Amino acid sequence: MGKSPKEAFLIGVAGPLTSFALAAFFLLVLASGLPIPFALANILSVLVLLNIVLGIFNILPLFPTDGGRVAHSVFWFFTKDRVKGIYLAVYLSKILIVVAMLYLVANAILYGMGFFSLLWYGFIAWFLWSAGTAELRMAKAGMPPYN
Numbered sequence: 001m002g003k004s005p006k007e008a009f010l011i012g013v014a015g016p017l018t019s020f021a022l023a024a025f026f027l028l029v030l031a032s033g034l035p036i037p038f039a040l041a042n043i044l045s046v047l048v049l050l051n052i053v054l055g056i057f058n059i060l061p062l063f064p065t066d067g068g069r070v071a072h073s074v075f076w077f078f079t080k081d082r083v084k085g086i087y088l089a090v091y092l093s094k095i096l097i098v099v100a101m102l103y104l105v106a107n108a109i110l111y112g113m114g115f116f117s118l119l120w121y122g123f124i125a126w127f128l129w130s131a132g133t134a135e136l137r138m139a140k141a142g143m144p145p146y147n
Helices: 005-031 038-059 066-079 082-111 113-141
Strands: none
Touching: 005 038, 005 066, 005 113, 066 082, 082 113
16 A cells, blocks of 8 residues: 555556556567567557556556555645545545446447446446445554554
């Protein structure tokens, strides 16, 4: 979690930056002009895409992902209170989850998104909501790593 807002921020940005760095590395290998077998080029292309998607998802301020931890560190820095920072990060995360789910349901109704796709997104939203709530409860109770 980090013992200070700065430490928490650096820990939070490490994951997304690593994903973007890996994507850049795989892209450089593809663009290097080296004779790469077709199958390996396909694998590298998929790795570029997956790392970009993972980096983007991970930097979104959805607590407890890395982006949520970055938001927590920013709120902690400005409020000077670790628990209040977590509360604000979880609150922001829940707002974004509700907005995203409303958008997805609207798309499902208007454009016919498949039921199982919507169910999968709903599961991810439920997981993030539950995990954020649980971490907030732990922080308020002073349980490790929040004590």
